[in-house]
Amino acid sequence: MITHSSNKISTVQAVLIVTNFILASGILTLPRKAAEAVKTPDVWISIIISGGIAILLGIIMAKLSQCYPDKTFYEYSAKLMGKWLGMAVSICFVIYFCILSAYEVRIMAEVTGYLILEGTPSWAITIPFLWVGYYLLIGGITSIARLFEVIFPITIIVFLLVIAMSKETLQLNNLRPVLGLGFSPVLKGLKPTILSFIGIEIILFIVAFMEKPKRAVRAVTIGSLIPIFFYIIILLTVIAALSVNGVVHRTWPTLDLIRGYEIKGLLFERFESFLLIIWTMQIFATFVITYFAASLGIFQVFKVKERKVFLGLLPVLFFISMIPKTLDEVFMIGDMLGKAAVILCGVLPLPLLILAKWKGRMK
Amino acid sequence: MGNGEKKKPIQGQSKALRLTGVFQDDIAHIQQLLEENSDVLYRNFRLSNTNKRAGLFLIDGLADKELVDKFILRSLMAPFSEEDHELIEQEGLKNYLKNTVLSIGEVKETNTLSNAVNEILDGMAVLIIESVTEAIILGIKKVKSRSLEEPISEPLVRGPRIGFTEALKDNTAILRNQGQNEDLVMINKTVGKRTKKKAVITYIKGVADQNLVDEIVKRIDRIEIDFLPESGYIEQMIEDNYITPFPQIQNTERPDRVIGALAEGRVAILLDGTPYVLIAPVTFSMLLQSPEDYYERWMPGSLIRVLRFLAAFISLYGPSIYISFISFHPGLIPTKLAISIASSRVGVPFPAFLEALLMEIAIEILREAGLRLPKPIGPAIGIVGGLIIGEAAVTAGIVSPFMVIVVALTAISSFAIPQYSVGITLRMLRFISMFAAAVFGLYGVILFTLLLLSHLVRLKSFGVPYMSPWTPLSIKDLKDFVLRAPVFKMKRRPMMLDTKDVRRKG
Amino acid sequence: MKKTFLLTFLCSSFLLSGCWSSREIEELGLNVGIALDKGDKVAENMGRVEETPDSSGFLFTNTYQYVNISAVPSGSKDGGSGQKQYVNISEVGGTNHQIIREVSLREENPIMFQHTKVIVVSGDLLKDTSMRKLLDLFLRDNEMRLSCIVLVTKGSAKEVLNLKDPSVIPSLRLVGIGDNVYRSTKILKPMTLTRLQGNIYSNNSYLIQNVVSKSGEVRFSGAAVFSGKTNKLIGYLKEEDLTGVTMITGEAKGGIIKVNEGKKGRQRDFEIKTIKSTITPKVLNGKISFHINIAAQGRLSENWFLSHRPINQVLTQSEKEIKKSMEQRLTQALKMTQKKYKADVIGLGERLRIKYPRTWEKVKSNWDSTFANVPVTYSVEVNITDYGYNDPKS
Structure with a gap:
């Protein structure tokens, strides 16, 4: 009883936080972005390589956090880089998480409005979504982690089911030849695919909440292997069904994969609703965890009360999500976020780790 | 009794008045305190050949009169021998009577008037003896209890046919009898400030987590209410969270369920006057389980459990999914089904949501009416409601036949839930999910689900997360979740309970 | 107190303003098939007050087939009322979307394309207009299923969607025949919009099943050949040739x-x-x-x-x-x-x-x-x- 009531998360939960954060809006658009860059069916090799890079970065970040096992990045950044620089970086992270959070909400509203709720204004789609997130957030990190534990098995089962049923539409020829034009197209695909691993940086903030911070490396590794597995399956099936040329012309290729088949003789013939259900849940997961990370930054850097931050951030997120006017602008924000992520999570952690190790040795 | 609390039974009296030993005064005081109670019997007599006066108070109807006549009055009035008189001299009259004369199992004494009066009102016989400053309390209470019948609210195909009754002593006796275990601990508690009632907290020492027991005892001690008619009061006074539709304490009429829970390391609370025993802590999956799952072999047991989870799902989501498909996403259902639903809805004047709402409310009223009516008329309601209203509504074109099917299926599903209180919870939530579906279609249903899950993961029952073992994930506990592993495989007690003795077997 | 107020406010605001996207299933025209033909101003003008000449000069006819739900036998009602289970409605215009909206001037129920099973395109139309242009709306829009199949007819597409037998919905029959691929070598694998799109954008030449109709009957007969570059019809294959292919x-x-x-x-x-x-x-x-x-x-x-x-x-x-x-x-x-x-x-x-x-x-x-x-x-x-x-x- 005592252990349950603590404010800590288990290793499994840490894995799922990383996984659920990574799996988000990318599921629907990744095949198009990757195929646009690669132009051959070899995109799945790109995702494996960029997944490897992502895991490497994740391990660096996990190691960095392990130097201060009971502190989040916001707390130790000041120690590491000095008060003002640390604060500046922390604020960068807060802004980054806010925009990412709003971006996910907006993507959710776009897809929902486009596919299942045509005619419903996007504020009406967004607001209840935000409120539900707020309600979950009040429960703290443990509630978030538990919710992830609940939705993850649902996601896996439904996802595999829906994908498996698409087998009639798959044409393996679309996946061939492997490396037909050599390795250079694969390298071109690294940039868009690595961005689909945005979310791995959450490890900087959750190590402090882990029951066993020593397992952070394991958590981040498994936590990114699961999305790699998801992404490979998605890329293989989508490209097998729609062909590289077809994928490039669809805005949400993964949805079109599911929309492209009907199974007769069941209660349902069409399964995109199932995909949308788990996808909305995944977006919710990402939204909640970014919302949490942003709030965590604000109340740890500025020492404000938790609840006030949670509530105060809601309208901010709402307005940010309403800024882009067209879908293209939304995707542009996505690209900007990608660039920010490369700096914050790709470039920054390694020097910080070296700095932390060096400081540790000095002591 | 005796947690030392002294509340005056009748106002205007100074508290803790002691017995004086002056017979007339004592009797007069007691009679004054009991003044308005016509059911109190007072018997005045002479104590054998000792020349002392004595008085016996008891409540008409609660006391076993045969016992009083044979073993109290007769022994007290029969003449004492010489040896008896010697013993009286040695031990004192009071002790002599207690040790030698009164052949009654339960004998206590008290020296305050208020205690004496409380005991009388509780159904004890109270003996006042001249020049003795203590009153002797004799347990001659005979509770009128019904015979042990099969529990009405939780029948089983296979399993013991015995259920709890309203008498606390019977219930504790059943537990003792069914689970002969020297570690079975029963803590007595008195609850209710004005009208006092007995409650028993029971658990198995060495299995149940001591923190849990302490927490429950603490919470029960904290109850401040004048009267508790049913264990539902206790439930509501000690639950973790009151803003939730979900019961956080299980109630049952079945002794086997209680024994099973105790063996797992849970704690049960029995209250006098109700056959419903409370079990804590509880998880959501427990509420969808039935003891029968364990009695049947593991495969049928597991399948029935899966069926029940499915029933819970339908009961919660049936109408809302129908509404979202019919009013929002007709493209998601098979073409032929869409055509036949559409054609069956031709002429129905209401949108699907209103149609569903009407029918659901009708069903709920029907259920409530069937419950409240005298038993012989009950089935008639079923016929009127189910057949006539359903058939007529369809023929009149107010609702579509598909809606009747959906509503009926949902209703049946909600009745398949083994716990009545959970059935109600799901029904309540069903209406909310219908509203969500009416506004946002499938998206609304997803949002509702997320909200519900967000709520559920935050909920705890005495520190145990409500959604365990799903979350926090405990692989070992999954053996007894949706599926039930074979009995010999379930070697451990549920991890979530932090039991002292983890191993169940082997 | 504040919480309760907030909650009530939220709930009521949604309930009062809600149900934006809701539309009951029976109030929608369940479209199951579309036929594209060459334009025919005279036959289809429905007595419009003024003939509005399309500025592009290109006109074609869309025929929408939707289910006549009141004629579908359901449950206790007697089937076989002899009424046709479908309604075909034709309109002329310069683009697909425009034509769809023309239909709104004639029918109270908006057409819903989520159940559209088949698009039949007349070969005459395809000879000088590319497939990509004609089907652009359906490939671009979110409503149409990508599992919808495309057929070509040498004759009039409208006639293909018109069967003698009133108890059958022609579009469903066409899809059903397409499923017989395991029974005959003369049937091509159904050309779904997914596959068609892949072909259009990869510049591959492709075949689409040809269907002919005569006096209220249909038959899959051979295939139409499309050039990958132009996406226009360049000829037909006979049934026997199709076997070889x-x-x-x-x-x-x-x-x-x-x-x-x-x-x-x-x-x-x-x-x-x-x-x-x-x-x-x-x-x-x-x-x-x-x-x-x-x-x-x-x-x-x-x-x-x-x-x-x-x-x-x-x-x-x-x-x-x-x-x-x-x-x-x-x-x-x-x-x-x-x-x-x-x-x-x-x-x-x-x-x-x-x-x-x-x-x-x-x-x-x-x-x-x-x-x-x-x-x-x-x-x-x-x-x-x-x-x-x-x-x-x-």
Whole structure:
């Protein structure tokens, strides 16, 4: 009883936080972005390589956090880089998480409005979504982690089911030849695919909440292997069904994969609703965890009360999500976020780790 | 009794008045305190050949009169021998009577008037003896209890046919009898400030987590209410969270369920006057389980459990999914089904949501009416409601036949839930999910689900997360979740309970 | 208190303003099929007050077939009221979306395309308008399913969606016939919008099933050939030619091959159980050639001519006949595609792309004309595995 009531998360939960954060809006658009860059069916090799890079970065970040096992990045950044620089970086992270959070909400509203709720204004789609997130957030990190534990098995089962049923539409020829034009197209695909691993940086903030911070490396590794597995399956099936040329012309290729088949003789013939259900849940997961990370930054850097931050951030997120006017602008924000992520999570952690190790040795 | 609390039974009296030993005064005081109670019997007599006066108070109807006549009055009035008189001299009259004369199992004494009066009102016989400053309390209470019948609210195909009754002593006796275990601990508690009632907290020492027991005892001690008619009061006074539709304490009429829970390391609370025993802590999956799952072999047991989870799902989501498909996403259902639903809805004047709402409310009223009516008329309601209203509504074109099917299926599903209180919870939530579906279609249903899950993961029952073992994930506990592993495989007690003795077997 | 207020406010605001997207299923026109025809101003103008001449000058007719839900027999109601279960409504216009909205001037229920099963396009229309343009709306819009199939008709598409039998919805029948692919070699794998889009954007030439209608009946008959570059119709393949094509592409899943042993009246039927096509591209010194190997297994399902020879001789003889017949069809198919239409609809380019991706990069821009001149050889293996029973005379 005592252990349950603590404010800590288990290793499994840490894995799922990383996984659920990574799996988000990318599921629907990744095949198009990757195929646009690669132009051959070899995109799945790109995702494996960029997944490897992502895991490497994740391990660096996990190691960095392990130097201060009971502190989040916001707390130790000041120690590491000095008060003002640390604060500046922390604020960068807060802004980054806010925009990412709003971006996910907006993507959710776009897809929902486009596919299942045509005619419903996007504020009406967004607001209840935000409120539900707020309600979950009040429960703290443990509630978030538990919710992830609940939705993850649902996601896996439904996802595999829906994908498996698409087998009639798959044409393996679309996946061939492997490396037909050599390795250079694969390298071109690294940039868009690595961005689909945005979310791995959450490890900087959750190590402090882990029951066993020593397992952070394991958590981040498994936590990114699961999305790699998801992404490979998605890329293989989508490209097998729609062909590289077809994928490039669809805005949400993964949805079109599911929309492209009907199974007769069941209660349902069409399964995109199932995909949308788990996808909305995944977006919710990402939204909640970014919302949490942003709030965590604000109340740890500025020492404000938790609840006030949670509530105060809601309208901010709402307005940010309403800024882009067209879908293209939304995707542009996505690209900007990608660039920010490369700096914050790709470039920054390694020097910080070296700095932390060096400081540790000095002591 | 005796947690030392002294509340005056009748106002205007100074508290803790002691017995004086002056017979007339004592009797007069007691009679004054009991003044308005016509059911109190007072018997005045002479104590054998000792020349002392004595008085016996008891409540008409609660006391076993045969016992009083044979073993109290007769022994007290029969003449004492010489040896008896010697013993009286040695031990004192009071002790002599207690040790030698009164052949009654339960004998206590008290020296305050208020205690004496409380005991009388509780159904004890109270003996006042001249020049003795203590009153002797004799347990001659005979509770009128019904015979042990099969529990009405939780029948089983296979399993013991015995259920709890309203008498606390019977219930504790059943537990003792069914689970002969020297570690079975029963803590007595008195609850209710004005009208006092007995409650028993029971658990198995060495299995149940001591923190849990302490927490429950603490919470029960904290109850401040004048009267508790049913264990539902206790439930509501000690639950973790009151803003939730979900019961956080299980109630049952079945002794086997209680024994099973105790063996797992849970704690049960029995209250006098109700056959419903409370079990804590509880998880959501427990509420969808039935003891029968364990009695049947593991495969049928597991399948029935899966069926029940499915029933819970339908009961919660049936109408809302129908509404979202019919009013929002007709493209998601098979073409032929869409055509036949559409054609069956031709002429129905209401949108699907209103149609569903009407029918659901009708069903709920029907259920409530069937419950409240005298038993012989009950089935008639079923016929009127189910057949006539359903058939007529369809023929009149107010609702579509598909809606009747959906509503009926949902209703049946909600009745398949083994716990009545959970059935109600799901029904309540069903209406909310219908509203969500009416506004946002499938998206609304997803949002509702997320909200519900967000709520559920935050909920705890005495520190145990409500959604365990799903979350926090405990692989070992999954053996007894949706599926039930074979009995010999379930070697451990549920991890979530932090039991002292983890191993169940082997 | 504040919380309760907030909650009530939120709930009520949603309930009062809600239900933006909700529309009951019976208030929608459940569209199941669309037919695209050449424009016909006179017949379809429905007495508009003023004829609005389309500025683009290009006009075509859309026919929307939707389910007449009140005529569908449901449950207790008696079926077979004799009323047609579908309604066809035609409109003329310059673009698809515009025509759809024209329909709103005539019908109270908006048309919903989520159940659209089939799009039939008239061949005459496709001869000078590209497939991509005609179907752009349906590929772009979110409402139409990508599993919807596309058919071409040599005649009037509108007529294809008009059956004599009132109890059948023509679109569903067309889809049903398409599912018979395992029963006949003359049926192509259904061209769904997904596949069509892949073809359109990869500049591959492709075939679409042709359907003909006569006096309220329909029949799948041959296929229409589309050029990958223009996405326009360049000709038709006859049913017999189609057999050869489906054998090469491997789309043939089953079907009957009838052979004659010498004279008339000596028919035998060979039912295909499995048929496998292997296309092997070869590149020698920049010269591209192909070899096609077809291996068919099946049973002798019908035999009119009982000879006195032992059964294994009969089988060998039959296998030879079948082989000859199949080779004839292959020759014919190759002749039609390579020489007549100069369009690679048999998937040779696809194999080349997989096997020799770098060669393909060089030739892909002008593949169809290269295809017309590449040497193609073929071999056929036939194996009769089952013949029912021994003929009594032998």
